[in-house]
Amino acid sequence: MSLRAELGPYFGEYGGRFVPEALIAALDELDAAYTAAKTDAVFQAELAELHRSYTGRPSIITEASRFAALAGGARILLKREDLNHTGSHKINNVLGQALLAKRLGKTRLIAETGAGQHGVATATAAALMGMSCVVYMGEVDTERQALNVARMKLLGADVVPVVHGSRTLKDAINEAMRDWVANVADTHYLLGTVAGPHPFPVMVRDFHSIIGNEAREQILEAEGRLPTAVVACVGGGSNAMGIFHAFLDDDVALIGYEAAGDGMDTPRHAATLQRGRPGVLHGAKTYVLQDDDGQTIESHSISAGLDYPGIGPEHAWLKDSGRATYVGISDAEAMQGMLDLSRTEGIIPAIETAHALAGALDLARTLSPSDIILVNLSGRGDKDMETAARYFGFLRDTQ
Amino acid sequence: MSSRVESVIDVARADGRGVLVGYLPAGFPDVQTCIEALIALSESGVDIIELGVPYSDPVMDGVVIQRATNAALDGGFRLAQLFEIIRGVTAKVDTPILVMTYWNPVVQYGVDRFAKDLKEAGGVGLITPDLIPDEASEWFAASDTHGLDRVFLAAPSSTDERLVATINGSRGFVYAVSTMGITGARADVDGAARSLVDRLIGLGAKRVCVGVGISKAEHVRSVTGYASGAIVGSHLVSALTSDGPAGVARATSELVAGLTALQD
Numbered sequence: 309m310s311l312r313a314e315l316g317p318y319f320g321e322y323g324g325r326f327v328p329e330a331l332i333a334a335l336d337e338l339d340a341a342y343t344a345a346k347t348d349a350v351f352q353a354e355l356a357e358l359h360r361s362y363t364g365r366p367s368i369i370t371e372a373s374r375f376a377a378l379a380g381g382a383r384i385l386l387k388r389e390d391l392n393h394t395g396s397h398k399i400n401n402v403l404g405q406a407l408l409a410k411r412l413g414k415t416r417l418i419a420e421t422g423a424g425q426h427g428v429a430t431a432t433a434a435a436l437m438g439m440s441c442v443v444y445m446g447e448v449d450t451e452r453q454a455l456n457v458a459r460m461k462l463l464g465a466d467v468v469p470v471v472h473g474s475r476t477l478k479d480a481i482n483e484a485m486r487d488w489v490a491n492v493a494d495t496h497y498l499l500g501t502v503a504g505p506h507p508f509p510v511m512v513r514d515f516h517s518i519i520g521n522e523a524r525e526q527i528l529e530a531e532g533r534l535p536t537a538v539v540a541c542v543g544g545g546s547n548a549m550g551i552f553h554a555f556l557d558d559d560v561a562l563i564g565y566e567a568a569g570d571g572m573d574t575p576r577h578a579a580t581l582q583r584g585r586p587g588v589l590h591g592a593k594t595y596v597l598q599d600d601d602g603q604t605i606e607s608h609s610i611s612a613g614l615d616y617p618g619i620g621p622e623h624a625w626l627k628d629s630g631r632a633t634y635v636g637i638s639d640a641e642a643m644q645g646m647l648d649l650s651r652t653e654g655i656i657p658a659i660e661t662a663h664a665l666a667g668a669l670d671l672a673r674t675l676s677p678s679d680i681i682l683v684n685l686s687g688r689g690d691k692d693m694e695t696a697a698r699y700f701g702f703l704r705d706t707q
Numbered sequence: 708m709s710s711r712v713e714s715v716i717d718v719a720r721a722d723g724r725g726v727l728v729g730y731l732p733a734g735f736p737d738v739q740t741c742i743e744a745l746i747a748l749s750e751s752g753v754d755i756i757e758l759g760v761p762y763s764d765p766v767m768d769g770v771v772i773q774r775a776t777n778a779a780l781d782g783g784f785r786l787a788q789l790f791e792i793i794r795g796v797t798a799k800v801d802t803p804i805l806v807m808t809y810w811n812p813v814v815q816y817g818v819d820r821f822a823k824d825l826k827e828a829g830g831v832g833l834i835t836p837d838l839i840p841d842e843a844s845e846w847f848a849a850s851d852t853h854g855l856d857r858v859f860l861a862a863p864s865s866t867d868e869r870l871v872a873t874i875n876g877s878r879g880f881v882y883a884v885s886t887m888g889i890t891g892a893r894a895d896v897d898g899a900a901r902s903l904v905d906r907l908i909g910l911g912a913k914r915v916c917v918g919v920g921i922s923k924a925e926h927v928r929s930v931t932g933y934a935s936g937a938i939v940g941s942h943l944v945s946a947l948t949s950d951g952p953a954g955v956a957r958a959t960s961e962l963v964a965g966l967t968a969l970q971d
Contacts, residue, residue: 326810326837328767330862330884332869472773478764485766490888492864588811588837589764601786602815604763 311556311631317506320628322621325505327591331485334492339507341412346514351407358403359518362436363393366522369530372683374652375665382536382675384668386655386685387523387551396658396687397519397547398429402498404515406433409496416440416495420484422449422477422543423612423660424456425687426500431465433498441465444483446476449612456691474606477616481590501544502620505591509620516550523682524554536679537561537671540686541663542634543578543614545623547686552632561633564623565667567609568636578607580619581627581634589618595627610639610695611659613687635670637663643699645669646689658687659695710856711803711831712879715754716914716935724966725931726754728916729959730807730940731947733758733792734784735775740952742795747952748943749802751959752966756796757834757938760789760808767809767836769891771941775948786812790828797829805858805879807834813846822849832856832879840876847876858882861907861915863899870910880914880935881907885921891941893920904934927965937965 317323325335345351359365367388376384389397409417417434418441421427427443434441443460447469450457460467473479481504488497502512520538527535538555540548542564552562569577577583580595587596589604597605597617609615626632637645642659645666650656657665661684668683675681689696697703719726729748734741745756761776761784768776793804806825813821813833825833832855838846840859850857856879861870864887874881885900886893900917907915917930918938930937939962946958 324842325839326842327839328836328862328884329839329860329865329869329873330887332839333862333864333866336866472770473763473777482764482766486769486889489767492887585815587814588809590766591837596811598811598815600815602762602812603780604811 312553314622316510319622319625322593322624323506323509324593325591326588326593327505328489330489331492334488335505335507337412338408341408342507342511345408345411351411355404355407363399363403364391365518367391369523369526372649372653375649376672378648378652379669379672381672381677382679382681383677384672384681384683385527385535386683387519389519389547389684389686390655390657390661390688394429394432395690396425397516397550398426398500399432400518400550401500401512401515401546402426402429402433405496405498405511406437406439409439409498410437412496414494414496416442416491417498418442418444418484418487418495419498419500420444420477420480421500422480422615423691424449424453424460425613425691427465427467428456428459428463430498431460431463434465435463442487443467444470444480444487446470446474446480448475449477452612453691476606477612478604478618501546502549502622503544503590503592503594503618509592509622512546513549513553513622516546517553519547519550519684520552520554523551527682531680534558534560535682536675537563538682539563539565539664539668539671540684541565541614541660542619542623543567543616543660544618545620547684549620549622551684556631562626562631563667563671564632564634565637565663566634567611567614567663568638569608569610571638572636576608577636578609578614578616579636580607580617581623582636584617586624592621594621594624595619610642611663613658613660614663635667637666641666646696647700655685656689657685658689659692661686710879712755712805712856713914715803716880719754720935725934726916726936727752727927727962727966728755728757728918728936728938729753729943730757730759730938731943731955732761732772732776732779733789734761734779734782735947736778737782738788738792742792743952744947744955745792745796746799747956748959749800751956752963753802753959754936756802756804757807757940758793758804760786760806760812762809762812765809767889769889769941771944772890775944786816790824793828793830803831804829805832805834805856806830807836810835810838818845819849819852822853822855826853826855832858834858834882836860840872843876860884861903863887863903867906867910870907874907874910874912880916881912882938883907883915883917883934885917885919888919890919893922900930901933924961924965927962931966
């Protein structure tokens, strides 16, 4: 059976729609519109043209030989999603959903954001398509990511700091859902990852599957073979699903790197698949970091984009079946990965992506020079300069 | 299967009035005061108690209830205390208690185990704001096994087909969400409430209570003019926050005036 054919709402026992009834009509409407758009040549052509002339697709593949030499094993190739407009893979999904929202006659986009990348991408699409935009962001994150708040405002979006709960990404999602329940008539909730209620996990995956589809073709053309392993960082899981999906039915190892924060054996991490349990969060049955009573536990990671106590349900399914494996990378390992790629290749990755890079080096050591590891270079590190400068002690009077 | 909630609604209807359903969150501001407040709720004339389980990610709740449930969690609320509270209240008053809970705490406790412990503590069923009948097969089985009510929500945006599934799946009453929005007091109760209730009754619902945004005696009066009952939450939580169980008693008495005025 083809694993690529999975259409939701369930992935094995995961997924579904655990949301207030008031949202079901909107989810049904979205599902119907998305199903129609999938086979609508006009929609597909419109999206493809946006990707060509706005996003800058196809993104290239770069061989990172000096970086791979640090491990001295397998070759490492990078799928350069960092070169997309707005600096990460997030734009793939945002343009797809914004086009759908327009078709549905919605005039207002709302989104949640952690680090601000998805918020920036959504604000960008709203500006491009002449829609109004509200981005919910945990108050803690608005302080950590002040520059991205400014970017969103410059693009014309309202940024609403969320002051409830832990005041981070998960609370921003709750607040966006509350807004959507109240304003569903004119508003589309542009969810930024492969989590949430159906159809978001399949739809967001499909909009990002262009990453793996391009990469598979590019690598076959350049190398005449498939990679040994395809790897990506995993927070909610969108860039990983985007690159994994094309390879699900191939004899290719799939590895997702979760944020291990201070370490897998400390309480401060975001390793949902390895340390969480199945439960319900944000509308889907999936793995959740939670206590015995089912209260969500706060996650911790140096990278705001991986700092999420849930995970897309398709990843939960791929983990249980063993089709994909998930490994933890600590803050310190990720920051070393960021430094290594910057200094060997002249490419500054996002801290999120650096988790996958550190993981790729570990993996490369166990493989031979005839093996190829394909890394999804999901985003660039410009947004992380303040964190990196502080971490590496590049700023005076800070450490 | 006999439902005490259904009997309470039917008896009130025979008296020519609707019922008042009062919500308070479990463990707020602490377990003992919560029990006292629930007893005050009952003794001041609430017909059915809705006892909310504090949850870390309450997507259906507005600011007032979020503050209270967060405070309960910050104060160390554990699920086991829910049953302790129910036992404490049912020892003193016989107002039926429906537990309002987001679904994950029930999943983690074990759906059947939760149902069994709820029944043993004296609770009569669950109101499930983020569980739709489509996803509820385990809850259907457990609630039938243990003889508990299942209150699902209906929204103004629900199709007739979905309303029928909600009516067929519910026992006790159907919870009609008065407006497209989250919990919290509003100046006016949306006109959408009446048309939703009319649709539900037209599709065969025998008992419908209206919630979300109801905070005044005049809301209770107007809602119970066309529905089986009115559900009040945030307003009572505010009263408990500012004036303790005595505030709850006062606020409840004022709301009850909305019910009795119907008989004038």
